[in-house]
Structures are given as structure tokens and as C-alpha cells.
Amino acid sequence: xxxxxxxDDSLLQRAVRGETACFTELMRRHRPWVYRLLTALTxxxxxxxxxxxxxxxxxxxxxxxYRGRGQFVAYLKQLALNVGRSYLRRIPGVTLVAWDExxxxxxxxxxxxxxTQQVQAEVRxxxxxxxxxxxxxxxxxxxxxxxxxxxxxxxxxPEGTVKSRLFHAVRKIRAALTPTTLKExxxx
Numbered sequence: 001x002x003x004x005x006x007x008d009d010s011l012l013q014r015a016v017r018g019e020t021a022c023f024t025e026l027m028r029r030h031r032p033w034v035y036r037l038l039t040a041l042t043x044x045x046x047x048x049x050x051x052x053x054x055x056x057x058x059x060x061x062x063x064x065x066y067r068g069r070g071q072f073v074a075y076l077k078q079l080a081l082n083v084g085r086s087y088l089r090r091i092p093g094v095t096l097v098a099w100d101e102x103x104x105x106x107x108x109x110x111x112x113x114x115x116t117q118q119v120q121a122e123v124r125x126x127x128x129x130x131x132x133x134x135x136x137x138x139x140x141x142x143x144x145x146x147x148x149x150x151x152x153x154x155x156x157x158p159e160g161t162v163k164s165r166l167f168h169a170v171r172k173i174r175a176a177l178t179p180t181t182l183k184e185x186x187x188x
Contacts, residue, residue: 003028008072016063023063027056030073033145034080040143041084051087055080074150081144126176127169134169137162 004011004022008029015023034055038048059079066075127135133155140146140154141162148166152159 007070009068009070012059012063012066012072013068015060023060026059030076031056034076037077037080037144038084040139041081042087047087051083052080055083058083074153077144077146077150078154081140122176123173126173129176130169130172134165134172137165138169141166 004014004019004025006014006022008026011022011026015026031052035048035052038051038055039045042048042051055076059076066072127138130138137151137155140151141148146154148159148162151162155162
């Protein structure tokens with residue numbers, strides 16, 4: 001059986017009319033990055049798996065409300081972000097900053113592994129210390145892959161403001177890193 005073709009908007013419109021293969025194609029195209037975004041938000045791959053399913057369940061349930069115009073990816077990103085934030089509000093103590101901590105447990109040189117974990121912890125702490133607008137811009141841009149215009153539209157601010165937030169966030173993170181961290185970063 002051939003996979004349905006077309007842009008995302010037309011696939012969703014066809015799915016609303018009952019072509020289930022079209023919705024399956026949308027999931028095939030977009031589920032991987034939705035899962036990565038949710039993993040970055042939750043730091044829990046199992047929760048991210050469940051939340052990704054929830055994102056597509058909500059998309060399917062409310063697909064008739066979507067009004068095209070080539071904005072499907074932005075719409076889906078916002079939906080995923082909303083689902084992730086709702087999850088975080090329900091779970092006390094979950095941090096908004098989540099890195100993939102899938103480093104191989106102490107492979108190779110033990111000292112290198114310990115230093116890598118130390119660097120990750122210092123970078124994580126410096127991002128968590130950022131003001132909320134800078135932290136959100138940084139997470140969306142560098143970890144979720146959003147463009148400057150997408151972040152500006154979501155934050156309802158000029159693109160220059162987003163660029164400034166990213167610039168200051170990177171500068172603060174660099175300033176927060178110890179000389180050991182900077183040396184380790186340069187070696188990689």
C-alpha cells in the first residue's frame with residue numbers, strides 16, 4: 001500500500017474526512033521530533049513517549065479545528081509544548097531544563113566520564129539559573145529546533161528580542177562555567 005502524499009495541511013484535512021492513512025503519515029513524519037521535544041522538556045523518555053501519544057491523540061480529536069495556511073508544524077510544536085507544560089505542572093519537582101543524559105556509563109577512561117558528567121551538570125545548572133524568557137528561548141531554539149521567527153511569534157515579541165535573549169543567555173552560561181568546564185568544552 002502506498003503512503004499518502006501531500007503537504008501536512010492537506011493530509012490533516014484528508015484525515016478529518018476519514019482517511020486514516022493520512023493521519024498515520026503525519027505521525028510518521030512528525031512523531032520523532034515531537035518525542036525529542038518532550039524528552040527535552042521532561043527528562044523522562046517514558047513520560048515523553050506517553051506525552052507524544054497524547055499530543056497526537058489531541059491532534060486527532062481536534063483536527064477539525066485546525067485552520068491550515070501552512071502553519072501545521074508551528075501548530076503541532078505549540079500543542080506539544082502545551083502538553084509538556086501541563087505534565088510539568090502536575091509533577092512537582094520536575095525541572096524545565098532536561099538534557100539527554102544517555103552518556104554511556106563510565107565507558108573508556110573513568111576520569112573522562114566523571115568530567116563529562118561534571119560538565120553536563122554545570123551547563124544544566126547555568127541554564128536553570130537563566131531568567132525564564134532567556135531559558136525558554138534557549139530551550140526552544142537550541143534543543144527543540146525552533147527558528148527565531150517561530151519563537152518570536154510564540155512569545156509575541158520582535159525577532160530582535162529573541163536574538164537578544166539568546167545572546168544574553170549564551171553569554172551568561174559562558175560566564176557561569178568554571179575554567180575546568182571551558183577547558184573541557186574546548187577539547188571536545
